[in-house]
Amino acid sequence: MLSTLIWLPVIGAAIIGVLPQEKAARNARNVALIVASIIFFWTLFVLSKFSISNPGFQFTEYLPWIETLGLSYHLGIDGISLPLVVLNSLLIWIVIFSSGDKIARPKLYYSLILLVSSGLAGSFLAQNLLLFVLFYEIELIPLYLLIAIWGGLKREYAAIKFLLYTAVSGILILAAFLALGWLAGSTIKGSTLNFDYETIKSTILPFSWQIPLLITLLIGFGIKTPLVPFHTWLPDAYVEASPPIAILLGGVLAKLGTYGLVRFCLGLFPDAWGTVAPSLAIWATASVVYGALTAIAQKDIKRMVAYSSIGHMGYVLLGLAPATPLGTVGAVAQMFSHGVILAALFYLVGVVEEKVGTRELDVLNGLMNPIRGLPFISAFLVAAGMASAGIPGLVGFIAEFVVFQGAYATFPIPTLICVVGTMLTGVYFVILLNRTCFGKLDNSTAYYPKVLWSERVPALILVGLTFFLGVQPSWLMRWSEQSSTALVASVQVHPEQQIAKVIEPLEK
């Protein structure tokens, strides 16, 4: 059942590879779109069969592979990976749909995108640590090519930077996982090497080993997420990548980092997590504020959206730090909501760039003009920007609120500072909207090509989803509730002193 999500895109990529050269652009896109649609419907099918009340892994598949290494083909899905798998399937469809026929070297392009989809799905589903690393590393190659071939002016610099950073992240994670597997194997006498998630989760490591391993993993996933100060690959990669690839990078790939934080850091090191949690809350706060403040200083709308992403990933860590069921649900919801909103923003910024020909804040103006501007795109941009700034009724708000509510009881001060971070988010989105959508359209330059309905569809879907999940958030959150509760059950985070002071007088 789950293997379909991994292997169907590979088959699709192979089919695209053998398509005849004539009319390759259209055919490749059609095949890719069909495959993506099947994957999406298959994901919905998985969703319909998913049992919400079961906190453990479902639809597990097990196939021994290289037993001497402890590597096995072990898949499974639970409430934490499910929203991310759905996000992956949805955004891959959006990416393929929005890519258009004018892409150079279409066969390569679409097959690479399908391979990325396969790698991402594999990482979210893998239940063996080595298998996870395998998928985690494999999806770098197509992404590197996607940035380096179809990117902007500085694409090679950005692609190499992206590759180096994420490769370092992969090495750190691999090292930590290997150490983890060996240590876990050595604690049980006579057992063979085994990297299965459940096996490792059930062995208790000495505390002195947990901390260094956890820190290694935190840095590894922190690079991928990215968290400040490991983030500098992000603005370059997001900005230089073409809009569909930016959606892939920011919408799904970055979620691998936060997914790793939940699954492997919080899940495998419950004791050590409790110790480092206060520092994590501070790290999250630093990321939020840093991302928001640097975004304010940007002059390029794509770069602004890229920096906004850094801040928003900080909320995920803030939700995870206290290891409460609510915070974890909020963190997963924030991953999904950020994926959708960021995809919408990158898509719209891409349309603006394509039609208007610039991303400069100082050049853009008056796009809301109903006749000669881009009124629909502007309206969507307002909605997506406001969703990102956390206006109620849109999904960004409720995800952030649940994060805050989950984190406040344990870390009141960092949470309040993050609330200030949402204020700053509001500041740069108002700057963005004021300069692009509002203002007087310059008549001499306003000869923009028409926006076709097919170009509005992706924005419509993404913004519609933002709105729907904002009004009906239980559709987003109910999936992960049980798994989150089970995951954090054994974690003990010691609240900060402040809250104790608050509660004390009440108990008297």
Place this chain on the structure above:
Amino acid sequence: MSEFLLQTIWMVPLYPLAGMILTIPWSPGMIRRTGPRPSGYVNLITTFFAFLHGLFALTAIWNQAPYQIFIPWLQVANLDLTLPLEISTVTVGATVVITGLNVLAQIFAVGYLEMDWGWARLFALMAFFEAGMCSLVLCNSLFFSYAILELLTLGTYLLVGFWFNQSLVVTGARDAFLTKRVGDLFLLMGVLGLYPITQTWNFTDLAEWASTAQIDPKLAALLGLALIAGPLGKCAQFPFHLWLDEAMEGPLPASILRNAVVVATGAWVLVKIQPVLSLSPVSESAMFIVGGATAIGASLISVAQIDIKRALSYLVSAYMGIVFIAVAAEQTQTALLLTFTYSLSMALLVMGIGGVVWNNTTQDLTQYGGLWSRRPVSAFAFIIGGMGLIALPPLGGFWSMQKLVEQLWISNPSIAVLVLIVNGIVAFSLTRTFGLVFAGQVKPMTYRSPEIHWPMALPMMFLSGLNLHVPLLFLQWQLLPSLETVNLTVPLSLAVSSLVGFALSGVIYLNNNWQKPVQLGWKPLQDFFAYDLYTPTLYKVSIVFVVDLISRVMYAIDRYLVDGLVNLTGIVTVFSGQTLKYNVSGKGQFYILSILLGISFLVILVSWPFLSQLLIVSK
């Protein structure tokens, strides 16, 4: 019938929402053939239905005990977000006021925006406001109130930015959004901070909790201040008052709604959380200080304005300041009554000047004059609105103000005197506006100024009638004080303060012999008020400057330090690689030398523990 409508009272916000959605086909590019006007009519009809629904429900709830209904929304982990609605005479009555004023404002908009192309947007946004405000008054939860206030902040941004071609409009929309958002987010902090202590956001439960709560005074003060900040932004109180001034760049029908009811949403929330605020003397005195300072300051600024809409908008802040004072004095009933009379009169005042602005193509008070004979309807609307606003018997404002001052007289006499002074200044300011617009000589801009057409005149006349009937309504609701118990000093001093304001202003502004523009003796003082106490400059040199500077510095650090370090590592690697390649010389002796050096270095390294021992021994 009425019972059924009462049970379905939660539907009231859905009518305007439906109207909003029905507007979509008239957004640009979809239906061109009919022009944009049908969108307005659709919204008028839905709003009118909402009004009727509320009106019938009001007759059913009249004199009944309030009750709550609960609508489940989100249950996740241990968080239960159920939407509680409070159905009572006050809440249903408030929806009737909101929808009723919105019907009038929308009819007014039909006339005012006759030539505009943005009908769909304006009416959709007005409906959005209506839906938001109706949900706000019905909902009985601090969390949902906060959420709705945030939504209204977005609505303000879009509505103020309606004519987004103009640069002043764009900055006005931006400032309105950001100022209100700052307030909202402080409120969010309060919302977050309150929950661990009370385990509820339901206003009724909060009030119950507050009646017995024992809580650390420092925490109570912090919570109270955070909770006040939200209403502070909404009600345009010092120091968050500037947005309302800039919001006057928006279309006038929206200003009717904003000045009359939207700002009052802040007051509504304040009234609802008053039990929690009363836990802390610090937050109560903060409300007194802010409310008092705004009431005096804003009414003085209003006197110095030369923009007709701004002269009114500062009175909004001033009156909301008085509501703050009422809440601080724990007179929530009076605060609501004050808000009610204020809303009706302020809506009428804005309509009155709206008609004038519409066909005189200027908002500059100094260019008006002599419209009395040309614009009788507008003039009467302004007079009735003004008399209803200030404390002048027998109209509405007098009775609510009298209630407030009578209690303040006993508890805080100095505040009571302050309210009297504010009342006098407001009377002065209104008479000044009236005198500059309607009295005096005809000027070039007012030479041709026919009375407005019916879509604007109708709501104006209707609202004038309603304002005149407010005392009768009060009589019906038994809100008027009985003659035996009343302390006569209060009504007398109120009336005197209003009359003094009128008279002083009349001598100056209804008098053609007095030199205009009027100069205050000392120019810097006049400028101080005319330039809104220099608040824009204050913002610019403080918060705007700081945020801008920090963001630039952070970005520079990001580019040159964090990223610079990464690039430096890259460059060093490349450079050393480039340098080392010259080692490949092809000469055997060079290779052997490097091998020898390497090996001897390793040997020393490995045997270092041993060697160091040797060294110590030799010493």
